[in-house]
Structure formats: structure tokens, C-alpha cells
Amino acid sequence: MAKELVFGHQNPDTDAICAAISYAYLQKQLGYEAEAVALGEPNEETKYVLDHFNQEAPRVITRASAEVEKVMLVDHNEPQQSVSDIADVQVTHVVDHHRINNFNTSDPIFYRAEPLGCCSTVIWKLYHENQVAIPAKIAGLMLSSIISDTLLFKSPTTTQTDRDAVKDLAEIANVDYEAYGLDMLKAGTDLSSKSEQELIDMDAKTFELSGKKVRVAQVNTVDLDSVLARQANFETVINAENSAEDYDLFVLLITNILNSDSEAIVIGSETGLAAFEKAFAKKIVNNRVLLPGVVSRKKQIVPQLTEAY
Amino acid sequence: MAKELVFGHQNPDTDAICAAISYAYLQKQLGYEAEAVALGEPNEETKYVLDHFNQEAPRVITRASAEVEKVMLVDHNEPQQSVSDIADVQVTHVVDHHRINNFNTSDPIFYRAEPLGCCSTVIWKLYHENQVAIPAKIAGLMLSSIISDTLLFKSPTTTQTDRDAVKDLAEIANVDYEAYGLDMLKAGTDLSSKSEQELIDMDAKTFELSGKKVRVAQVNTVDLDSVLARQANFETVINAENSAEDYDLFVLLITNILNSDSEAIVIGSETGLAAFEKAFAKKIVNNRVLLPGVVSRKKQIVPQLTEAY
Numbered sequence: 001m002a003k004e005l006v007f008g009h010q011n012p013d014t015d016a017i018c019a020a021i022s023y024a025y026l027q028k029q030l031g032y033e034a035e036a037v038a039l040g041e042p043n044e045e046t047k048y049v050l051d052h053f054n055q056e057a058p059r060v061i062t063r064a065s066a067e068v069e070k071v072m073l074v075d076h077n078e079p080q081q082s083v084s085d086i087a088d089v090q091v092t093h094v095v096d097h098h099r100i101n102n103f104n105t106s107d108p109i110f111y112r113a114e115p116l117g118c119c120s121t122v123i124w125k126l127y128h129e130n131q132v133a134i135p136a137k138i139a140g141l142m143l144s145s146i147i148s149d150t151l152l153f154k155s156p157t158t159t160q161t162d163r164d165a166v167k168d169l170a171e172i173a174n175v176d177y178e179a180y181g182l183d184m185l186k187a188g189t190d191l192s193s194k195s196e197q198e199l200i201d202m203d204a205k206t207f208e209l210s211g212k213k214v215r216v217a218q219v220n221t222v223d224l225d226s227v228l229a230r231q232a233n234f235e236t237v238i239n240a241e242n243s244a245e246d247y248d249l250f251v252l253l254i255t256n257i258l259n260s261d262s263e264a265i266v267i268g269s270e271t272g273l274a275a276f277e278k279a280f281a282k283k284i285v286n287n288r289v290l291l292p293g294v295v296s297r298k299k300q301i302v303p304q305l306t307e308a309y
Numbered sequence: 310m311a312k313e314l315v316f317g318h319q320n321p322d323t324d325a326i327c328a329a330i331s332y333a334y335l336q337k338q339l340g341y342e343a344e345a346v347a348l349g350e351p352n353e354e355t356k357y358v359l360d361h362f363n364q365e366a367p368r369v370i371t372r373a374s375a376e377v378e379k380v381m382l383v384d385h386n387e388p389q390q391s392v393s394d395i396a397d398v399q400v401t402h403v404v405d406h407h408r409i410n411n412f413n414t415s416d417p418i419f420y421r422a423e424p425l426g427c428c429s430t431v432i433w434k435l436y437h438e439n440q441v442a443i444p445a446k447i448a449g450l451m452l453s454s455i456i457s458d459t460l461l462f463k464s465p466t467t468t469q470t471d472r473d474a475v476k477d478l479a480e481i482a483n484v485d486y487e488a489y490g491l492d493m494l495k496a497g498t499d500l501s502s503k504s505e506q507e508l509i510d511m512d513a514k515t516f517e518l519s520g521k522k523v524r525v526a527q528v529n530t531v532d533l534d535s536v537l538a539r540q541a542n543f544e545t546v547i548n549a550e551n552s553a554e555d556y557d558l559f560v561l562l563i564t565n566i567l568n569s570d571s572e573a574i575v576i577g578s579e580t581g582l583a584a585f586e587k588a589f590a591k592k593i594v595n596n597r598v599l600l601p602g603v604v605s606r607k608k609q610i611v612p613q614l615t616e617a618y
Contacts, residue, residue: 097417098417099413099414099415099416099417099418100409100412100413100414100418100420101413101414102413103409103412104408104409104410104411105408105409105410106408106611106612106615106616107408107424107608107612108406108407108408108422108423108424108607108608109408109409109422109424110422110423110424111409111420111421111422112420112421112422113417113418113419113420113421114417114419115416115417115418115419129438298417299416299417302415303415303416306415307415
């Protein structure tokens with residue numbers, strides 16, 4: 001059986017990297033030759049996770065078709081969030097927890113998506129369904145993903161299954177998940193060493209809404225004011241990005257992980273800004289909007305924008 | 310919890326009808342209010358199955374949005390194969406075994422597809438994963454679906470999982486699946502009472518290939534010659550259909566279930582016919598092509614046409 005690459009989305013977050021590692025391990029136990037790779041370097045939070053569980057970062061690729069014919073996707077399905085030459089390879093498996101969009105195949109495939117808080121929660125179910133034992137290190141990576149995606153269960157995307165998975169995995173990994181989880185989240189919020197360009201690229205996804213490209217970036221912080229103090233510089237790099245990439249709208253969601261509120265910097269075309277204001281019934285003032293209780297791009301931003309566009 | 314409708318594709322075959330019944334029953338056990346309906350009347354084979362297991366045919370609907378907000382799809386995902394107002398309802402669950410195409414959502418959903426011979430085989434797995442007991446009648450419906458879709462394991466779409474499922478289900482339903490299966494398949498091949506228009510509608514699906522509409526219909530028979538004797542009449546109704554529906558290509562696959570060969574009647578635009586000839590490396594002579602060993606639209610027709618288009 002020829003090797004297949006397993007990877008998560010561009011600008012990988014902890015789930016994109018760890019779900020690839022966990023799913024590749026599972027598929028190897030099931031007889032596939034699978035290698036976990038990544039579409040970018042791990043961010044600060046993910047580095048903390050990999051260090052903690054003594055796991056090497058996956059090799060970074062920018063193209064897949066030169067080395068394999070087939071790939072497996074985790075934590076995404078939309079082509080514009082995937083490897084640049086996704087059209088030149090065959091996708092054989094998808095495990096995901098996002099909406100399905102622009103994802104077309106010519107053959108039947110394995111597709112497993114559930115509306116859970118984290119892709120790694122779906123993979124945790126797959127381990128159990130296939131009766132494959134979860135190694136302690138993999139358990140640690142999966143629980144880190146779930147804590148990351150659900151902001152330690154504070155995100156409205158959190159389900160009882162995510163909580164059950166973390167409890168099960170914490171026992172296997174022998175981790176106090178609440179203390180570890182907060183340390184891990186904090187490790188991801190040291191933004192002072194990053195440029196504004198790096199921050200808007202770090203965890204950003206492009207969506208095609210009614211034919212327009214919309215970019216939604218998110219940074220987590222425990223100190224909202226010091227991030228907002230850099231607003232003028234954010235505006236400069238976002239304006240440049242919008243021109244270069246033809247984004248109709250750019251939303252930078254700055255999320256305070258301690259109280260679960262976000263402040264958004266929103267820049268785009270007149271129609272894009274109007275769609276945003278309609279989606280959230282809020283006025284954008286000085287390119288900014290306060291979004292209390294909004295922490296989830298997937299559940300609290302993208303569906304609302306999709307509807308408005 | 311508001312009621313959701315569960316249904317298979319237009320021109321329902323045995324799997325489309327029985328998978329809806331089986332999945333609705335499973336979802337009810339899992340706490341959903343679910344009603345199985347159908348997008349058309351059962352065909353002769355399906356009638357035989359429903360009679361045999363003493364199951365009422367599901368209510369036929371043509372629209373969903375007047376009665377529910379949410380639906381669950383089985384055995385299909387492509388919107389043009391679904392209920393006419395699919396765009397006006399929210400799809401919450403899909404269980405399928407086909408390619409994924411033109412299927413877009415704004416929210417995360419349950420999506421379970423596997424490249425197995427039958428959607429009911431996926432549903433059989435779901436019963437086991439969720440530890441829900443399969444009633445004898447439901448077991449009978451599911452095994453009938455699998456026999457129908459795999460032509461009693463003769464189709465190349467057949468997997469070991471399909472065989473395992475039929476054996477498990479035959480025990481529960483207390484059925485000699487080989488004898489029953491052949492009777493069931495034969496019940497579906499009495500084509501003499503049907504008009505040519507009925508025959509090309511009975512099990513037909515529309516595919517969008519590079520922006521063109523391609524229709525692939527299939528009839529099963531134990532007497533190929535008597536079906537081919539009606540070629541002139543088939544040509545008349547297919548030509549009318551192509552004009553009315555703007556099909557670029559119409560393929561009527563006439564499959565001999567005893568020896569697993571098909572003869573196809575192929576009518577379409579010049580480019581459509583060229584794509585077909587390229588896809589199968591065969592000349593169409595007198596609107597006809599012999600396709601030895603071809604029994605599966607999904608595996609032996611659609612991917613080849615997709616590639617050629």
C-alpha cells in the first residue's frame with residue numbers, strides 16, 4: 001500500500017498538528033502507511049504541547065503531489081485551507097468538525113465529521129470504535145487539542161463528548177488537565193515577540209462566501225489592551241493583505257481567554273463591512289467592534305457572515 | 310426536539326427507501342424525532358422487499374420545507390439528486406457511500422460516508438457503534454438493500470464489510486439470504502409492464518460534470534435481448550428527455566444480473582459522446598456500446614466520465 005500524507009489546515013493550530021499525528025498513528029494501526037505532516041510551523045501554544053509530551057514537530061510541506069498520490073485530511077476540508085496542490089492528489093479520508101464547503105470528489109471516500117468542539121474528539125471516538133489502544137503521548141496530544149479548540153470548555157462549541165474525551169484522555173496521559181490546560185493556553189498568548197503580520201497570519205482561515213473571499217484571523221490573549229494598542233499597525237498590514245489577496249473582508253478576532261470576550265478589528269469593502277454589521281447587528285466604529293461572549297470563529301462568526309453575504 | 314425528515318435520493322431504489330427507514334429508526338433510539346419518507350414510489354424490487362418484511366412504504370414527499378426545518382439525508386448528498394427544496398432546509402446528518410459533490414453547508418454537521426457497497430452497510434455499523442439492537446424487520450430491510458446495491462456481491466463495489474453485514478443481518482432476520490436475494494433481484498427485473506419512459510426514470514441520477522448535466526439511468530434484467538428489442542422507443546424518449554432537461558449526455562445502462570455484463574444506450578451532444586468514448590475507450594455504434602463486467606454506475610461509470618469531461 002502506497003504511503004499517504006495526513007495533514008491539517010494551513011496556519012496550523014494545536015488541533016491541526018496533533019490531530020494529524022493522532023490520526024496517522026491510528027491509521028497505521030489499521031494497516032495504512034500514513035505519515036503526519038503539517039502545512040506550517042507549530043505556533044507557540046503547539047510548541048508548548050509538543051515539548052511537554054516530548055513529540056517532534058511534523059515535517060512541513062508546501063506541496064503533496066510530488067511525493068504521494070493520496071492524502072488524508074484532518075480538521076479541514078475546504079480546498080483553499082488545504083495544501084496548495086490539493087487538486088492534484090486524491091483525498092481518501094477526511095476527519096473533521098467544520099462545515100463542508102467546496103469539497104468535491106469523483107470517487108466515494110471515507111468522510112467522518114461531527115459537530116463537536118474539536119477534530120481530535122472525533123479521532124478519540126475512532127480509536128474506541130476501532131478498539132485501538134491510545135498511547136499516553138497520543139492521549140496528551142489529543143487532550144491538548146480539545147482544550148485548545150474549546151478554550152478549556154469555555155467555547156460554545158464545547159459538547160459533553162469533548163468533556164468526556166478530555167477526562168478519558170487525561171487518565172491515559174496522567175495529566176491534571178485543568179492546570180495543564182491553563183498553562184498551555186497562556187503559553188499561546190505571548191504575542192509581544194510577534195510582528196503584526198505574524199499575528200494576523202498565525203491562525204487565519206479564508207472562506208468563500210457568495211463568491212467573495214473573506215479572511216477571519218484570531219489571536220488569543222490574557223491582556224486585551226496591549227494587543228489593541230497595536231491597532232494602527234494591524235490596520236496597515238490588514239489593508240495590504242486585503243489588496244494583495246483580494247479579500248472582500250478581513251476580521252481579526254482578538255479573544256480574551258480569561259473572560260471569553262472578543263474585540264474585532266474589521267476592514268474591508270463597503271459591502272463586506274455592511275455584511276458584517278448586518279451579521280452581528282453592530283456598528284463598526286473606528287474599525288472596531290466589541291463582541292461579548294464571542295470566542296468561536298466556526299460557530300459565532302462564519303455562519304453569521306455566510307448568512308449575511 | 311423538532312421533527313426531522315429522513316430520506317434517500319430521487320427515483321428511490323431499495324437502498325434509498327430502506328436506508329431511510331433503518332436510519333430513522335436508529336435516530337429515534339438515539340433521541341431524535343425522525344420520520345422516514347421517500348422522494349418517489351418504491352420500484353418493483355423494493356415493493357417485493359417491503360411486502361416480504363411486512364413494512365409499509367414510506368410516505369412520498371416532493372417538498373420538505375413546508376413541514377420541517379431540518380432533514381437527514383441517506384444514500385446521497387448531491388443537491389440535484391435530493392428533494393426539490395433542499396436549499397430551503399438545514400441538513401443535519403448525512404449517511405452515504407457516494408462521492409461528495411456540490412454539497413455545501415454553513416454549519417458543522419454529522420457526515421458519515423464510507424466507500425462501501427451500500428449505505429445500509431454504513432448504517433449497520435452505526436447500529437453496532439451505538440449499541441442499538443437491530444429489530445428483525447429492520448435487519449431484513451438492510452440486508453435487502455445490500456443485496457440490491459451489490460447485486461448479491463457481484464458488483465465490484467462489494468467489500469468484505471458488506472458481506473459481513475449481510476451474514477450478521479441474515480441471522481437476525483432469519484433469512485436464507487442467497488435464495489431470498491435472487492428472488493428479490495428477479496422481482497425487480499420484470500420490465501415488460503413498464504413503458505420506456507418509466508424505465509429510463511426508474512433508477513436514474515443526474516451528475517454535474519464540468520458544468521454539464523449528465524444523466525445515467527440503469528435497469529437490471531435477466532433477459533437482455535427483450536430489453537434491447539425496445540431500443541428505438543428508448544431512443545425516442547431519451548432524445549425528448551435530453552432536449553427538455555438540457556442533458557449533455559444520457560447513458561442507459563442495461564445490466565444482465567446473471568452474467569454481470571451491461572449494454573449501454575448512449576445519446577448526447579457531440580462532445581458528450583466523445584467524452585463517453587474517451588472514458589471507456591470504445592466506439593459507440595448505432596447508439597450502443599457493450600460494457601462487459603460493468604454493473605456499477607458509481608464505480609464503473611461516473612468516475613470515468615468525470616475524468617473524461
